[in-house]
Amino acid sequence: SAVISQKPSRDICQRGTSLTIQCQVDSQVTMMFWYRQQPGQSLTLIATANQGSEATYESGFVIDKFPISRPNLTFSTLTVSNMSPEDSSIYLCSVDAASDRGNEQYFGPGTRLTVT
Amino acid sequence: GNSVTQMEGPVTLSEEAFLTINCTYTATGYPSLFWYVQYPGEGLQLLLKATKADDKGSNKGFEATYRKETTSFHLEKGSVQVSDSAVYFCALSSSNTGKLIFGQGTTLQVKP
Numbered sequence: 001s002a003v004i005s006q007k008p009s010r011d012i013c014q015r016g017t018s019l020t021i022q023c024q025v026d027s028q029v030t031m032m033f034w035y036r037q038q039p040g041q042s043l044t045l046i047a048t049a050n051q052g053s054e055a056t057y058e059s060g061f062v063i064d065k066f067p068i069s070r071p072n073l074t075f076s077t078l079t080v081s082n083m084s085p086e087d088s089s090i091y092l093c094s095v096d097a098a099s100d101r102g103n104e105q106y107f108g109p110g111t112r113l114t115v116t
Numbered sequence: 117g118n119s120v121t122q123m124e125g126p127v128t129l130s131e132e133a134f135l136t137i138n139c140t141y142t143a144t145g146y147p148s149l150f151w152y153v154q155y156p157g158e159g160l161q162l163l164l165k166a167t168k169a170d171d172k173g174s175n176k177g178f179e180a181t182y183r184k185e186t187t188s189f190h191l192e193k194g195s196v197q198v199s200d201s202a203v204y205f206c207a208l209s210s211s212n213t214g215k216l217i218f219g220q221g222t223t224l225q226v227k228p
């Protein structure tokens with residue numbers, strides 16, 4: 001299993017500014033993922049962040065807007081740059097880790113971002 | 117591309133009622149299928165999964181069977197409890213990348 005923490009848990013930011021979200025895992029994992037959950041909607045994958053390589057972004061998401069770092073096997077950051085109100089969402093970090101049911105994906109508690 | 121469609125909510129049931137939340141998918145190849153649950157104020161957690169056709173995933177009284185012929189993975193529970201009130205997400209993963217594609221989520225409210 002994996003226990004994931006995220007910082008901050010929530011924030012209110014002004015448009016045009018940037019926020020960096022941290023994700024810490026209690027074990028070493030290869031695959032880490034960043035998702036976005038917009039108000040009242042489902043989760044959408046932003047990017048996959050594997051240690052030692054550049055993050056892979058999904059369609060509609062770009063590195064300039066959502067730069068990601070993955071310096072080691074237990075930590076990652078996602079920055080939301082030049083924010084606008086449309087970026088108001090919950091941002092979730094997840095990892096793929098072993099469990100007694102085979103590999104499964106564990107999610108962090110999320111960072112609730114409000115952009116004013 | 118790959119996608120997941122769930123029945124729209126909210127679903128409101130009385131305690132001990134039978135629950136079905138429909139989920140259908142579109143995918144190339146042979147995806148793995150999942151149900152995730154998000155309890156109020158808590159993070160997303162895996163409820164059950166199935167990795168091949170005709171597999172049945174089960175956990176906490178919930179069941180779902182991977183039906184390739186109907187591309188479905190409906191979630192069922194014989195007798196719901198108030199504590200089952202949550203948002204339920206159907207999801208698929210179609211490769212070894214671990215990436216998940218989620219349905220839109222279904223809110224379940226169980227009343228005593």
